[in-house]
Amino acid sequence: MRHLALACAAALALAAPAADAHQGVQISSEECGFSTPYDVRIGPSGLALTREDGAPSEVLIHDGVLRIDGAALATGAADALRLRRIEAGARALMPQVAAIAREAVDIAFDAFAAVIEGMTGSTSRIERIQEFRASALARVDASLGDGVWDQDLFDEAFAADIEAAAEEFAGSMVRSALWTVLLPGGEGRLERRLAAMEADLDTRMEARADELETRADALCEEVAALHALQESLEIRLDGGAPLRLIEMTAAPAVAAAGQDEGR
Numbered sequence: 001m002r003h004l005a006l007a008c009a010a011a012l013a014l015a016a017p018a019a020d021a022h023q024g025v026q027i028s029s030e031e032c033g034f035s036t037p038y039d040v041r042i043g044p045s046g047l048a049l050t051r052e053d054g055a056p057s058e059v060l061i062h063d064g065v066l067r068i069d070g071a072a073l074a075t076g077a078a079d080a081l082r083l084r085r086i087e088a089g090a091r092a093l094m095p096q097v098a099a100i101a102r103e104a105v106d107i108a109f110d111a112f113a114a115v116i117e118g119m120t121g122s123t124s125r126i127e128r129i130q131e132f133r134a135s136a137l138a139r140v141d142a143s144l145g146d147g148v149w150d151q152d153l154f155d156e157a158f159a160a161d162i163e164a165a166a167e168e169f170a171g172s173m174v175r176s177a178l179w180t181v182l183l184p185g186g187e188g189r190l191e192r193r194l195a196a197m198e199a200d201l202d203t204r205m206e207a208r209a210d211e212l213e214t215r216a217d218a219l220c221e222e223v224a225a226l227h228a229l230q231e232s233l234e235i236r237l238d239g240g241a242p243l244r245l246i247e248m249t250a251a252p253a254v255a256a257a258g259q260d261e262g263r
Contacts, residue, residue: 032220033250034227042094042147047087049245056237059245061087066235066243075235082229089226091147096219098144102137103212108162109133111205129165136161 038049038059046062060067064080067073075083113129139161143150227246235243 032223033248034223034246035249036246038245040090040094040147040149042091047090059243063087068237073235073237079234082233086226086229089222089229093219093222093226094144094147094149096215096222097149098140100212100216100219101140101144103208103215105133105136105140105161107205107208107212109136109165111201112165114201114204128168132161132165132168 036049037054038051041048041050046060049059051057056068058067058069061083064075064084065072066075066079066083109129109132112132113126116125116129142148223246227248230243230246233243237243
């Protein structure tokens with residue numbers, strides 16, 4: 001039973017670094033204390049926001065013009081300028097989010113590769129890791145990289161790529177670890193290998209994860225600025241309601257600092 005427990009511990013060690021890399025920086029609209037019910041598409045026709053539930057269901061912002069469910073709303077010069085700034089800010093934000101997502105993928109799969117090589121001393125499985133990495137990066141490029149943010153679908157797919165890799169390699173890692181502990185002195189070697197691998201990964205990955213989190217935090221200031229511009233809009237929807245594309249879910253410092261922008 002102790003042999004099996006050590007083998008299972010090795011398999012868990014494989015999944016943990018990548019899971020930590022994924023959880024360390026959430027690719028989520030709520031990460032900065034803001035949220036949006038909309039999916040976002042940015043292209044030549046402008047900044048398009050859509051949702052299945054709630055009203056308005058479609059919002060299009062382009063070159064200072066606002067369309068709500070297909071109908072253009074009259075805007076003054078000040079609001080037209082704010083709308084242009086909102087569109088420009090969203091266009092600038094999306095590539096940065098895509099870059100953060102790509103780095104999170106790289107951290108996760110670098111951790112996988114390090115664990116496999118550290119546990120087995122073999123690089124033969126690294127090619128398969130690169131296939132998983134390429135698939136995950138292609139998903140980022142086809143969504144965020146192309147100006148498309150379908151938040152629920154993206155979050156699910158992002159986690160699924162990592163989980164699929166962990167499941168595929170966990171079995172082979174259990175077999176490799178079990179073979180090691182069955183050899184004379186194998187238990188001690190496996191325990192030392194696991195301890196050394198954990199320490200090495202902590203050193204190498206923690207700095208990268210911290211840097212990535214710092215980059216993600218910096219984007220929160222840009223999100224807060226977009227929220228402040230939205231709050232300063234004089235446009236009102238039918239019934240007198242203000243336009244609400246971004247909602248504040250908490251009161252982060254960056255949100256408080258950006259409240260006066262655009263007023």
